[in-house]
Amino acid sequence: MRWLIDGHLDLAWNALSWGRDITLDLDRLNRDEVGMTDHPSRGRATTTLPEMRRAGIVVCQATLLARVKPEARRPEGHARNSLDFANQEIASAAARGQLAYYELLERRGLLQMIRTSSDLDTHWERFTTGSHDEPIGYILAMEGADPIVEPSQAVEWWNLGLRSVNLAHYGKSRYAVGTGDDGALSREGVQLLKEFEQLGMILDATHLSDTSFYQALDIFHGPVLASHNNCRALVPDGRQFGVATPTAQSTTSSTAIDCGFFASICRHESTTLARAPRTRNRTS
Ligand SMILES: [Zn+2]
Numbered sequence: 001m002r003w004l005i006d007g008h009l010d011l012a013w014n015a016l017s018w019g020r021d022i023t024l025d026l027d028r029l030n031r032d033e034v035g036m037t038d039h040p041s042r043g044r045a046t047t048t049l050p051e052m053r054r055a056g057i058v059v060c061q062a063t064l065l066a067r068v069k070p071e072a073r074r075p076e077g078h079a080r081n082s083l084d085f086a087n088q089e090i091a092s093a094a095a096r097g098q099l100a101y102y103e104l105l106e107r108r109g110l111l112q113m114i115r116t117s118s119d120l121d122t123h124w125e126r127f128t129t130g131s132h133d134e135p136i137g138y139i140l141a142m143e144g145a146d147p148i149v150e151p152s153q154a155v156e157w158w159n160l161g162l163r164s165v166n167l168a169h170y171g172k173s174r175y176a177v178g179t180g181d182d183g184a185l186s187r188e189g190v191q192l193l194k195e196f197e198q199l200g201m202i203l204d205a206t207h208l209s210d211t212s213f214y215q216a217l218d219i220f221h222g223p224v225l226a227s228h229n230n231c232r233a234l235v236p237d238g239r240q241f242g243v244a245t246p247t248a249q250s251t252t253s254s255t256a257i258d259c260g261f262f263a264s265i266c267r268h269e270s271t272t273l274a275r276a277p278r279t280r281n282r283t284s
Contacts, residue, residue: 003128006060007227008206009047010143012098013065017081018045023110026051039081049110052136058127059114059137061227062102064095064162067169068146088149088174095147099160102138113161114139141204141227144169144178151191154199164202164225167192168212176212179239185215193220205229207239 014020020029026048036042052060068091069084078084085091105111112135114120123137141164148154148165167189168178175189185193193216196203203220205213206229217224232242 001056001132003056003058003124006052006057007225008063008141008143009052009060010063010065011049011060011138012062012101013081013083014045015101016098017083019080020045020048022048023105023108024048024050038079049105049136053132057136058124059120059139061141061164062111062138063141063143064098064147065143065169066091066094066098066147067144067173069171083169085146088146092147092149092153095142099140102140106135109135111135112137115161115163139163142166143204144173144207145175145192146173148192151188151195154192154195154201158199158201162201164204164227165196166204166207166227167216168209169207176216177209178207178212179209182209182211184211185219189216190219193222196220197222205241209238210242213241 011022015022020033022029024032026045029045029048030043033043033045065083066085067083068086068088070086072078072082072084085094102111102113106113112123114123114137120137123134127134127137140161142148142157142162143166145165145167148157166178167173167176167185170179171177171181172183174186175192176185177183189212193203195201197220200222202223202225203216205216205224205226208216226241230240232240234240
């Protein structure tokens with residue numbers, strides 16, 4: 001068996017918002033959705049805990065996923081699987097609910113939160129050398145930082161086990177600008193990165209727009225990873241890292257630099273990546 005770390009899974013969102021019991025076999029879960037018409041993704045769930053175990057996943061980054069989009073006012077109202085909430089307090093409470101689900105799966109012995117590097121070492125050793133029936137480890141991650149209601153609340157989330165945060169998801173957020181738009185970090189976004197540095201929180205650069213991405217790398221000196229994106233040379237899409245900005249182009253046109261922008265330091269097979277090297281020349 002080749003043991004793996006999965007860099008990004010929205011397990012709790014699937015359970016709480018899609019009504020998917022992720023403790024079931026995948027075939028059973030998808031069979032249960034046959035005939036459901038609310039979304040084209042019904043019957044096409046991609047993973048569950050038993051499926052992860054079969055694949056040799058020892059650890060995953062498991063997300064909390066809730067964002068603030070008060071402008072999202074659909075005539076038909078919000079679907080239960082909507083990610084969009086009216087304000088940060090509501091998004092924060094929704095994310096706490098997702099965390100509560102992970103905690104209940106821990107109580108059943110199906111998941112184990114990884115909070116420290118020694119937790120990771122111990123878990124990896126036990127899982128890979130034992131009978132392989134240990135709980136799957138999870139590093140608590142947040143996709144889009146809106147549930148952190150203000151920078152000073154980051155410590156509360158840290159104490160709850162949060163270790164990795166994307167500042168934004170799609171479009172503008174309180175802290176940064178994400179996929180599909182472009183713009184700088186907000187003043188609060190800069191403050192939040194300072195809090196992350198103090199805590200040791202990992203910045204997940206996925207979904208940051210070009211301007212927010214490079215600004216974050218310039219001012220943040222903590223650990224950085226990119227959990228689920230590629231480079232535009234391979235996947236021509238705004239969500240991927242590219243050399244679209246004039247400042248970035250001043251450094252190099254080498255695809256190799258783009259693709260290798262983040263160097264892996266994780267000791268295990270993983271998409272968990274290291275601090276980005278300063279390969280870009282500053283022009284301003
Ligand atoms: Zn994403």
